[in-house]
Amino acid sequence: xxxxxxxSEPDEFxxxxxxxxxxxxxxxxxxxxxxxxxxxxxxxxxxxxxFFYHSSCTAVGIVGIAEIISEPYLDPTQFDTQGNxxxxxxxxxxxxxKAIESLPRRVSLKEIKATPALSDxxxxxxxxxxxxxxxxxxxxxxxxxxx
DNA sequence: GCCAACGTTGGC
DNA sequence: GCCAACGTTGGC
Numbered sequence: 821x822x823x824x825x826x827x828s829e830p831d832e833f834x835x836x837x838x839x840x841x842x843x844x845x846x847x848x849x850x851x852x853x854x855x856x857x858x859x860x861x862x863x864x865x866x867x868x869x870x871f872f873y874h875s876s877c878t879a880v881g882i883v884g885i886a887e888i889i890s891e892p893y894l895d896p897t898q899f900d901t902q903g904n905x906x907x908x909x910x911x912x913x914x915x916x917x918k919a920i921e922s923l924p925r926r927v928s929l930k931e932i933k934a935t936p937a938l939s940d941x942x943x944x945x946x947x948x949x950x951x952x953x954x955x956x957x958x959x960x961x962x963x964x965x966x967x
Numbered sequence: 968g969c970c971a972a973c974g975t976t977g978g979c
Numbered sequence: 980g981c982c983a984a985c986g987t988t989g990g991c
Contacts, residue, residue, distance in 0.1 A: 829989090853974075876989050908975090929990075948973060948988055 845918030856951035881928035890916035923966035
């Protein structure tokens with residue numbers, strides 16, 4: 821099983837919104853970055869776990885855990901009703917995810933940046949990538965921090 | 968809302 | 980294939 825971190829602006833779609841979709845989950849659409857697309861297309865598998873990260877808000881950080889529940893498929897939001905590609909053609913893909921649980925408390929970006937054991941996280945090193953890998957060590961360390 | 972960082976585009 | 984211009988992300 822692999823671990824990932826997905827970013828979302830809570831004003832657009834929050835972890836609470838994902839929880840509300842229960843077992844049916846939500847298509848993770850709208851990724852328009854090649855690096856993120858390649859990760860979704862080539863590396864993400866059903867059963868992988870995901871840290872759900874709230875960005876661009878007053879409480880930035882990791883707030884919950886989700887699970888990948890579909891194989892990657894073509895993101896339907898890249899097509900109009902006639903099936904024509906909207907904007908940049910990029911064979912964009914999406915996956916479905918569902919909520920597993922909230923963290924006992926949010927692990928803030930500030931805290932992550934201040935933690936030496938987490939200084940190699942992609943989140944710290946390449947802040948803009950919206951779908952990114954998390955190592956097993958980082959995953960477990962953050963779970964401990966969240967207690 | 969500002970602005971730094973970074974990804975993408977496009978002229979050459 | 981370089982690189983300047985431009986657009987977007989995201990922390991603050």
